[in-house]
Every structure is written in C-alpha cells, then in structure tokens.
Amino acid sequence: MDAGPHASPEHSASPARRIRVWDLPVRLFHWLTVLLVAVAYVSQRMNWMQLHVRAGEMLLALVLFRLLWGCFGSETARFARFVATPMAAWRHLRHFSRREPDVQVGHNAAGGWMVLLLLALLFAETLSGLYDYNDIADEGPLSEVVPAAVANAIAAIHAWGWDVLAAAIVLHVCAIAAYALVKRHNLLGPMVTGAKHLPATAHAPRRAPLWLAALLMAVAALVTALLAAYL
Known part of the structure; x- marks a missing residue:
C-alpha cells in the first residue's frame, strides 16, 4: 500500500510528471526484508539454525534502522508524514472500489497502518527469537535471571508470531x-524504481542524505550486536 499527505483532488486533472517518491534506503530496506524473511522461513523449515539466527539478527538491524529512518529520514519515510488517524484510514478503505488516478506521493492512510503493523510484527518476532535462541543455547546473561514462565511466554510469542x-x-x-x-x-513498480508518474502540481518529497542512512544503519547494527550479546 502506498503513501501521502501531498495528494489533493485537483491533482487528477494536472499533466503528469515523473517524481521520485521512495529513496534508496527505503527501497533497500523493503527488498532486503523480503529476502531475509524468505531466508528465515526456509532455514527454519530446513533446521539450518545458524543461518536462521543470522537472518533474524540482520532483520532486527533492518527494523531498527527503519524505525530510526522513520524519525530522521526522507519525507515519505517519516512516520509523522504518513501515519494517519484510524478514521482517515477507514474513510480511505470505504472508497476503495472507486477507480481514480493515483495521486499519492507516499503511503496512503491505510497503507501507513500496514507499515506500522509489519514493523511491529517483525520487531516482536526478531527480538523474541534472539532471546529464545540465547536462552536455549544458554548464551545470554538474561537466561539465568528471567523466570521460566516469562521465558516460555517469549518462546510462545516467537512461535505464534511467525x-x-x-x-x-x-x-x-x-x-x-x-x-x-x-x-x-x-x-x-515505484518500490523498485523509486519513481511514480504524478500530477505536475505534486511536490517532490524532501530526501535525506545517504550518509545519514549509513550512520543510522551503523547505529542499528551496533544495537543489534549488543542485544545479541546481552539479551
């Protein structure tokens, strides 16, 4: 589902122009997440646990990065720009059957909530999996102090969370x-190329620099490494 606060009804009558709506970090996050979820699924089914754990750690780092990018990144990536009220999402879905030109620059009102849901589920699944692995392998410091009931609950969350x-x-x-x-x-298509054909009156979203994305990815990787070591 796709995007934004920039759309307005009069846009549909304007001539179209090509606008870059998704930056490289968002697109890389999207497709790497698709790949890693597939790897996590296959490795779990094949009982390749080391690969499964590595895929989970990389997924957690990506999710942490996306949360940071949602606060400090490009305009269409920011939660403040695309998370609408539940009522706005409901109004959008009520008119779903209406065929009309796509004038959304980013996520639409319903799509924004789907993004939040997927991020929340990925975060819960990867974090619970990281703890569950450390608990079973008796590697994490918390495995000795967390009550058995809590540890079992985390394991259940990981099992059902998938x-x-x-x-x-x-x-x-x-x-x-x-x-x-x-x-x-x-x-x-826009999640592959980054661009959409939108009305000429639509404004191109502001893009954050790639060095900031690299910095935030490094922070996310560091936090993931600390969680893997101490959770």
Whole structure:
C-alpha cells in the first residue's frame, strides 16, 4: 500500500510528471526484508539454525534502522508524514472500489497502518527469537535471571508470531494486487524504481542524505550486536 499527505483532488486533472517518491534506503530496506524473511522461513523449515539466527539478527538491524529512518529520514519515510488517524484510514478503505488516478506521493492512510503493523510484527518476532535462541543455547546473561514462565511466554510469542507475521504479509501482498486490479494503481513498480508518474502540481518529497542512512544503519547494527550479546 502506498503513501501521502501531498495528494489533493485537483491533482487528477494536472499533466503528469515523473517524481521520485521512495529513496534508496527505503527501497533497500523493503527488498532486503523480503529476502531475509524468505531466508528465515526456509532455514527454519530446513533446521539450518545458524543461518536462521543470522537472518533474524540482520532483520532486527533492518527494523531498527527503519524505525530510526522513520524519525530522521526522507519525507515519505517519516512516520509523522504518513501515519494517519484510524478514521482517515477507514474513510480511505470505504472508497476503495472507486477507480481514480493515483495521486499519492507516499503511503496512503491505510497503507501507513500496514507499515506500522509489519514493523511491529517483525520487531516482536526478531527480538523474541534472539532471546529464545540465547536462552536455549544458554548464551545470554538474561537466561539465568528471567523466570521460566516469562521465558516460555517469549518462546510462545516467537512461535505464534511467525504465523501472525505470515498472515500480515499475505494481506499486504493481496492489498497490492487489489490496488492493481481494482484501482489500477501500480504500487510495486515505484518500490523498485523509486519513481511514480504524478500530477505536475505534486511536490517532490524532501530526501535525506545517504550518509545519514549509513550512520543510522551503523547505529542499528551496533544495537543489534549488543542485544545479541546481552539479551
């Protein structure tokens, strides 16, 4: 689902121009997450636990980066720009069957909530998995002090969390397909190229520098390494 606060009804009558709506960090985050979720699933099914753990750690670092990028990154990546009220999301979905030009610069009102849901599920799944692995391997310092009931609850969250995450991913993919079939909105292409054809009156979103993305990724990797060592 896609994006933003910049759209307005009069845009649909304007000539189109190509606007870059998704920056490189957002697109890399998206596709690396797709890849790592697939690796995590296959490695768990094949009982390749070392690969599963490494994929989980990289996923956690990506999620932490995306949370930071949602606060300090490019305009369309910022939570403050695309998280609408639940009522706005409901109004958007009520008119889903209405075929109209795509004038959204970023996430639409419903898509913003899907982003939050997927990030929350990925965060819960990777963090619980990291603790669960350390607890089983008796590597994490917390494994000696966390009560057994709490440790079992975390393990259950990790086990059931995958099913919930998988259901959310299926919903996300179905929503992308529905937008393409019902509204004729191509949400997948811009996540590959970064650009959309939008009305000429639409404003190109401000992009944060790549050095900031690299810095925030380094911070996310450091936090992940500390969690892996001490959780």
